[in-house]
Amino acid sequence: MWDSSIVHQQEDGLIALRFEGVIGSPMVCGICVRKAQNIPVTQGSQEYLKCNNCAAEIEVSSAQMKLVRTKATDKYEKKIQELTTQCQLKTHECHEAWMSLTAANEQLEKVRMELDNKIFRTRTLALEWGKMCGSIGTWDAAMSNLQEKIKIMQKEHAHLSHEAHACVEHWCEDLKVKYSEEQAKRKELYNQIQDTKGNIRVFCRCRPLSKEETSAGFAQVVDFGAAKDGDLGILTVYVFADALPLVTSVLDGYNVCFFAYGQTGTGKTFTMEGTDQNRGVNYRTLEELFQIAEERSDSFTYNISVSVLEVYNEQIRDFLSTSFASKRLEIKQSAEGFHHVPGIVEAQVENIKEVWNVLQIGSNSRVVGSNNVNEHSSRSHCMLCIMVKSKNLMTGECTKSKLWLVDLAGSERLAKTDAQGERLKEAQNINKSLSALGDVVYALATKSSHIPYRNSKLTHLLQDSLGGDSKTLMFVQISPSERDLSETLSSLNFATRVRGVELGPAKRQVDTSELQKMKTMLEKARQESRSKDESLRKLEECLQNLESKAKCRDQVYKTQQEKIKELEGQLELKTSMHNQSEKQVSQLSDRLKGKEEIYAALQLKVNELEAKLKERQQSDSACYQQKVKDLENKLKEKVQESESNSLALQLKIKELERKLKGQEENPESIFLQLKIKELEDRLKEQEQQLQCALARDFAVAIVTSPSEGKRRREDKSMNEAEPHILRSSNSTSRCPLSRGSKQPRVSDAVHETRRKRYSRSGETENNTSLAEKRARKSDPPKVARGVKIAKPGSIAAQGQGPLAHKRVINRVQAVMERDNTKKIWSR
Numbered sequence: 004m005w006d007s008s009i010v011h012q013q014e015d016g017l018i019a020l021r022f023e024g025v026i027g028s029p030m031v032c033g034i035c036v037r038k039a040q041n042i043p044v045t046q047g048s049q050e051y052l053k054c055n056n057c058a059a060e061i062e063v064s065s066a067q068m069k070l071v072r073t074k075a076t077d078k079y080e081k082k083i084q085e086l087t088t089q090c091q092l093k094t095h096e097c098h099e100a101w102m103s104l105t106a107a108n109e110q111l112e113k114v115r116m117e118l119d120n121k122i123f124r125t126r127t128l129a130l131e132w133g134k135m136c137g138s139i140g141t142w143d144a145a146m147s148n149l150q151e152k153i154k155i156m157q158k159e160h161a162h163l164s165h166e167a168h169a170c171v172e173h174w175c176e177d178l179k180v181k182y183s184e185e186q187a188k189r190k191e192l193y194n195q196i197q198d199t200k201g202n203i204r205v206f207c208r209c210r211p212l213s214k215e216e217t218s219a220g221f222a223q224v225v226d227f228g229a230a231k232d233g234d235l236g237i238l239t240v241y242v243f244a245d246a247l248p249l250v251t252s253v254l255d256g257y258n259v260c261f262f263a264y265g266q267t268g269t270g271k272t273f274t275m276e277g278t279d280q281n282r283g284v285n286y287r288t289l290e291e292l293f294q295i296a297e298e299r300s301d302s303f304t305y306n307i308s309v310s311v312l313e314v315y316n317e318q319i320r321d322f323l324s325t326s327f328a329s330k331r332l333e334i335k336q337s338a339e340g341f342h343h344v345p346g347i348v349e350a351q352v353e354n355i356k357e358v359w360n361v362l363q364i365g366s367n368s369r370v371v372g373s374n375n376v377n378e379h380s381s382r383s384h385c386m387l388c389i390m391v392k393s394k395n396l397m398t399g400e401c402t403k404s405k406l407w408l409v410d411l412a413g414s415e416r417l418a419k420t421d422a423q424g425e426r427l428k429e430a431q432n433i434n435k436s437l438s439a440l441g442d443v444v445y446a447l448a449t450k451s452s453h454i455p456y457r458n459s460k461l462t463h464l465l466q467d468s469l470g471g472d473s474k475t476l477m478f479v480q481i482s483p484s485e486r487d488l489s490e491t492l493s494s495l496n497f498a499t500r501v502r503g504v505e506l507g508p509a510k511r512q513v514d515t516s517e518l519q520k521m522k523t524m525l526e527k528a529r530q531e532s533r534s535k536d537e538s539l540r541k542l543e544e545c546l547q548n549l550e551s552k553a554k555c556r557d558q559v560y561k562t563q564q565e566k567i568k569e570l571e572g573q574l575e576l577k578t579s580m581h582n583q584s585e586k587q588v589s590q591l592s593d594r595l596k597g598k599e600e601i602y603a604a605l606q607l608k609v610n611e612l613e614a615k616l617k618e619r620q621q622s623d624s625a626c627y628q629q630k631v632k633d634l635e636n637k638l639k640e641k642v643q644e645s646e647s648n649s650l651a652l653q654l655k656i657k658e659l660e661r662k663l664k665g666q667e668e669n670p671e672s673i674f675l676q677l678k679i680k681e682l683e684d685r686l687k688e689q690e691q692q693l694q695c696a697l698a699r700d701f702a703v704a705i706v707t708s709p710s711e712g713k714r715r716r717e718d719k720s721m722n723e724a725e726p727h728i729l730r731s732s733n734s735t736s737r738c739p740l741s742r743g744s745k746q747p748r749v750s751d752a753v754h755e756t757r758r759k760r761y762s763r764s765g766e767t768e769n770n771t772s773l774a775e776k777r778a779r780k781s782d783p784p785k786v787a788r789g790v791k792i793a794k795p796g797s798i799a800a801q802g803q804g805p806l807a808h809k810r811v812i813n814r815v816q817a818v819m820e821r822d823n824t825k826k827i828w829s830r
């Protein structure tokens with residue numbers, strides 16, 4: 004390497020050499036032309052910076068420029084670092100956002116799964132609820148049915164109990180009341196009977212004188228004034244008043260007989276039948292009978308029937324029968340002792356009107372069957388039989404009684420009438436029946452053991468109503484005329500006999516058949532009652548079972564209701580949780596949307612950065628390729644230069660070795676050795692610098708791995724604003740990365756060069772001598788410049804005289820001073 008002060012290029016392209024400070028004739032043994040090394044100290048190359056304020060160009064040295072660039076590089080490296088950190092932070096945030104999004108999605112999925120499960124459970128619960136409602140409805144229906152049955156049974160039970168109690172209480176109360184009433188009536192009747200001295204009363208009624216009698220001049224012989232003494236009662240106003248209590252007796256179950264006795268024309272029919280204006284005993288009695296029956300309808304039921312018949316010539320004729328002419332009626336006695344006429348018509352009547360109609364029918368039949376009604380009626384016993392069947396609704400007692408209303412035939416004497424034939428027979432039969440009646444009365448009065456009831460049809464028919472077990476009322480009809488005096492006295496005598504009859508207490512005609520029936524019914528009722536009691540007991544047991552079942556079902560129902568409440572609570576809880584989950588889902592959805600927006604923005608940014616990095620990478624790769632080529636060329640040149648230098652240095656070393664041998668004991672040589680060592684160190688440093696620079700360039704050119712692509716793209720995008728700075732920083736920062744891969748190649752090339760050089764000089768590595776070491780350390784150009792003074796052909800190199808030696812020392816000192824000056828500048 005030639006100093007610029009002595010080597011310069013002329014305008015015509017020739018290189019001129021100028022030797023300064025050289026005495027004698029320097030010999031040029033070889034010229035090596037190469038590009039000057041960029042050494043700041045020796046070269047002193049200048050560069051220009053542009054001021055940011057005034058845009059003026061400022062001249063700075065390359066070292067300063069390097070320092071400035073290094074500072075800028077550091078600054079931009081820091082910026083890059085910051086941007087890298089920010090980018091990493093953003094990437095981290097993106098990653099976190101993505102992770103959060105993923106977690107949110109997972110949470111959302113979990114919430115959706117939970118929601119689906121809850122909806123499923125809710126539906127399952129709804130189905131269970133529906134089933135439970137259905138079963139509860141069935142149970143309710145069964146329960147209501149059972150409750151209805153229980154209610155019906157309870158009602159029946161209550162009704163039966165009420166009936167039983169009512170029967171007992173009402174029966175007792177009514178019995179007491181009615182017993183007291185009956186007692187009072189009985190007492191009254193008893194008093195009346197006692198007053199009349201028996202059960203046969205005799206009312207004597209005397210009609211007034213008729214017009215005929217009056218016109219004929221008959222006087223009235225009946226002394227009504229004498230009747231006031233009590234021996235003869237004549238009722239001129241109202242005969243029936245005292246007969247009413249006997250009507251009550253008929254309804255009480257006693258047999259009663261009203262009959263009218265007396266001479267023909269004395270008013271028997273008038274008394275018994277009466278007229279429309281003046282009703283007779285029959286009508287009044289029946290009227291009273293139905294009235295009392297109506298009054299007793301709440302405690303008694305009465306079955307009243309009417310028969311209308313007559314006894315004529317000892318024959319019984321039924322006026323209600325449509326074929327009475329051919330029908331012969333007989334009197335029979337039933338097993339119970341009652342006397343009745345089998346086949347006789349018994350017309351059922353409900354009221355007095357029906358009775359009156361029946362009586363009219365009988366009266367009409369009487370008219371049809373007789374040519375002379377008046378005569379016929381006078382010679383027959385017209386008999387009206389009212390049969391009363393009663394039932395006490397409280398006691399169930401039944402009675403069967405009869406009321407005879409008899410209009411007797413006239414009792415005139417036969418001698419008086421001088422009857423013959425049929426008329427006589429009629430009169431005899433009338434007398435027979437009336438005599439039989441008298442005999443019966445006599446027998447009753449004399450308390451005879453035999454009562455001749457069967458002596459006539461009349462007494463036979465009236466057997467149940469004449470005598471000790473019955474009550475009898477006789478109306479004695481007399482004529483006030485003196486013409487009928489004897490008949491009147493006869494009738495009064497008869498009445499006196501009848502009145503003298505003292506009958507015992509009347510006997511109620513209890514219907515034993517009814518009693519038997521009632522006993523049967525009672526037994527049946529008892530059996531029914533027992534069966535009902537049994538069924539009632541079963542019903543009670545069933546009721547108890549049902550009640551226990553109802554209690555169990557109530558318990559089940561309560562349990563189900565509690566379960567339903569619990570399920571409803573769970574459902575409400577689930578619903579609230581569901582609502583909360585929906586809210587969370589909506590919140591997470593909102594957050595997810597936000598994250599997605601951020602992610603999209605970041606993705607766009609990443610795409611933009613990737614595109615920029617790609618562009619930059621493309622541009623950088625071309626630049627780096629060019630740079631690598633340049634560096635390769637430079638390396639080749641340096642290798643060549645090094646080889647030439649090594650040759651020159653070998654020569655110099657040989658020369659120096661020769662000189663060294665000569666000056667081994669010279670102190671200057673020691674100094675030179677030290678100096679050589681120092682130069683070797685500095686050469687080493689420069690070599691290292693060179694290797695570093697080469698490795699850096701190689702790394703930039705070669706090391707662009709795919710793994711670093713992304714980071715480089717990011718760096719590129721971040722440093723795109725200042726590309727020249729980024730390139731410089733990359734070469735600097737990535738030097739250590741490339742050192743491992745490329746540096747060995749450079750050092751190998753250098754060592755290979757050296758190895759060739761040593762082999763050329765005939766020396767081996769194993770026989771490394773001090774001279775060889777020196778030769779290896781003499782590579783740096785500065786040493787070469789120092790050695791250049793002692794190059795072949797120079798006086799010092801030839802070892803000629805002390806002056807040359809002095810010059811060498813001076814030269815070495817100058818070199819040392821210059822190196823010192825460089826160190827100071829470098830610092």
Ligand SMILES: Nc1ncnc2c1ncn2[C@@H]1O[C@H](COP(=O)(O)OP(=O)(O)OP(=O)(O)O)[C@@H](O)[C@H]1O
Pocket residue numbers: 209210211265266267268269270271272273274377380381411412413480
């Ligand atoms: N109390 C009286 N007041 C007014 N007139 C009476 C009374 N009693 C009877 N007579 C009249 O006497 C007449 C005879 O009466 P009634 O025919 O009733 O007698 P009798 O006893 O029934 O007769 P016979 O036995 O023939 O049937 C009738 O014209 C009747 O109107």
